Amino acid sequence: MAELKRTGLYDLHVELGAKMVPFAGYEMPVQYPMGVMKEHLHCRAAAGLFDVSHMGQVIVRPKSGDVTDVARALESLVPVSVLGLKEGRQRYGFFTSDAGGILDDLMIANRGDHLFLVVNAACKAGDIAHLRAGLPDSCEIEEITDRALLALQGPDAEAVLETLVPGTAAMRFMDVAVLSSEFGEVWISRSGYTGEDGFEISVANARAGDFARALLVHDAAEPIGLGARDSLRLEAGLCLYGNDIDTSTSPVEAALTWAIQKVRRAGGDREGGFPGAERILREMAEGTDRLRVGLRPDGRAPMRAGTELFAAADSERPIGAVTSGAYGPSIEGPMSMGYVATGQAAPGTVIYGEVRGKRLPATVTDLPFRPSNYKR
Amino acid sequence: MKFTEEHEWLRVEGDLVVVGITEHAAEQLGDVVFVELPEPDTTVSKDDEIVVIESVKAASDILAPVDGEIVEVNDALTDNPALVNEDPQGDAWFFKMKLEDMSALDDFMDEAEYKDFIA
Incomplete structure (x- = not known):
């Protein structure tokens, strides 16, 4: 090692x-x-x-000195509006794969004459290689170490x-x-x-x-x-890359479409043009077979990552699985996040998680589990 | 008091044996958030997984330290799992057992031996 x-x-x-x-x-x-x-x-x-x-800090600088050059270039790798990001502002985004999965999630900031990115530790080497391969020579990529x-x-x-x-x-x-x-x-x-x-x-x-x-x-x-x-x-209902989202989950399945601004969606001025756009835009129009949801187990037993989920206490085939699960100290009870078949994804739906061989009820719940306190 | 290599303590109380987990085990587990106890009046064999205990970190099992019958369980832990961290070797006992043969306890460590074991 x-x-x-x-x-x-x-x-x-x-x-x-x-x-x-x-x-x-x-x-x-x-x-x-x-x-x-x-x-x-x-x-x-x-x-x-x-x-x-441990997280990666990366500066993407335009050789031209015009930040819109790197913003436009980065839009070829992420489905978010980078050109629409004003100086002094940051937004959440993700690198998508050609198959429409998520390579990593990140923060993108416009710092006037360059973009500043913060990426996940486990993905940073891959992200930087992806940026070097995917952005034109007019962009300088610097990892801050x-x-x-x-x-x-x-x-x-x-x-x-x-x-x-x-x-x-x-x-x-x-x-x-x-x-x-x-x-x-x-x-x-x-x-x-x-x-x-x-x-x-x-x-x-x-x-x-x-x-x-x-x-x-x-x-x-x-x-x-x-x-x-x-x-x-x-x-706070936030995804952990590698658990709740990865290359096998699309942003639509992951219920992250809020991070895809209108201008990048079907009918927008800069529609598509990112890896996996065909799948992602189609899923936004037609829906997906599964969705990421919040779950509140009824009892005290946490349903941890990997717990299989079922529509009924006696149904044979799982409809999904938990991707993150723990005890929530502030909500004073267990909480989980996972993917379920779209038919079971509406808040209030009772489904069952198999914990140590027992089917225990859990209720699909809106995220976040606890309201956030951001200073908007 | 006797101690097992699985970090349980056993205390004789009349003709019963009271079982819990040690301070050392509670500290290693971290904050306990869930405890599932066996049904009273069940007969268990040594090494049966009879208690589930979950902390903020992970789930683990408590094994029956000896053959016997569970005669009483500490329901207070189900409602207040944090008691395991607060008083592991006192109020946070898990269950009381009736043993067929009390000499089964002879093989376990005493306090000094257990301290060496975890050192």
Whole structure:
């Protein structure tokens, strides 16, 4: 096995007593002494600090100096409107495959004279190769490897960050900014992956430890590991690439069509023109055989990833399977996400998950499980 | 109190044996969110999977440490699984068993031996 990489915050994690585990080729903190449940609740009640430096940070720069050149080029790889993204704004998107599956999901930001992308750790090498192969020579692709990425999430994130980086409190959800601070230049977006208001902050590796320590000086801020990150994002109804979406799921099956702006859909000015467009646009018109849904198991037993789902307690063939499942500390009960046959996908439908040989009822539920607190 | 290599503790209470999981096991499991207990009055054999316990991390089983009959289960755990983390070697007992042969307990570790085992 290849040697595990460490982020710029490794020493801090160890100092804080984190339990480190391998994740996407990195040694990452899965939890701190507080424990997964309390970390989750703390993030919802105050502020949680996450190390997400394992994720890929990529700059796509136009040789022409005109950002619309790279925006137009990137639209050949993603079904979202990149040209419609205003300077200082970010949006969610995904790279699609020729077969209409999802290669990775990502954030795309327009930073005036270039685009800034944040991609998943496990996919980043593939994504960068995909960008190099798919974008014309007029685009320069630079992987940023000397910067850490932190997320500060929760209702107190704004107040805590404003003390260190003045000006951030004025940002809205999905705004991006490059600001100067006592920790050097910081690249900030008002976003995250917890369903909470919050920020993602890119800071030079050499200053990341000091920056994180300065955030943690605040009583409101506590370090949060990957364990709670997973239950937070699941409560927020957000997909985990590799679990809930992958090359075998189309954006339509995954109920992510909200991220495909009108201009890229059938009848739009820039209709199609992305990999897998034929399938994806057809599915948007005609529907799919299966859909990603939320599920609330009736009892207390979590239905974890891989749990087979059935239309009835005694039906023979499964109608789908769970792709993520856990206990939701804020909703105080089990929650799952998975794919079911479209006929069973309406909220309120009762279906059955097979857990340890028993068919247990679960109700199809709107996502997110818990309303998000974004500052729009 | 006796301890098994599966990180259960066994405490003799009159002619019954009370079974739970150790502090060490509870800590390793993390926050417990679900407990499924056996039906009382069932006869079990050593190593039968009789309790399901799920934490925020994963599901695991608790095995019957010895042959015997389950005579009582701790229903408080079903409603409040977090008790397993709060008081694993006290209030969070799982079940009480009646053994045919109490000498079955002789083979298990005492506290000092268990401490060495997990060290």
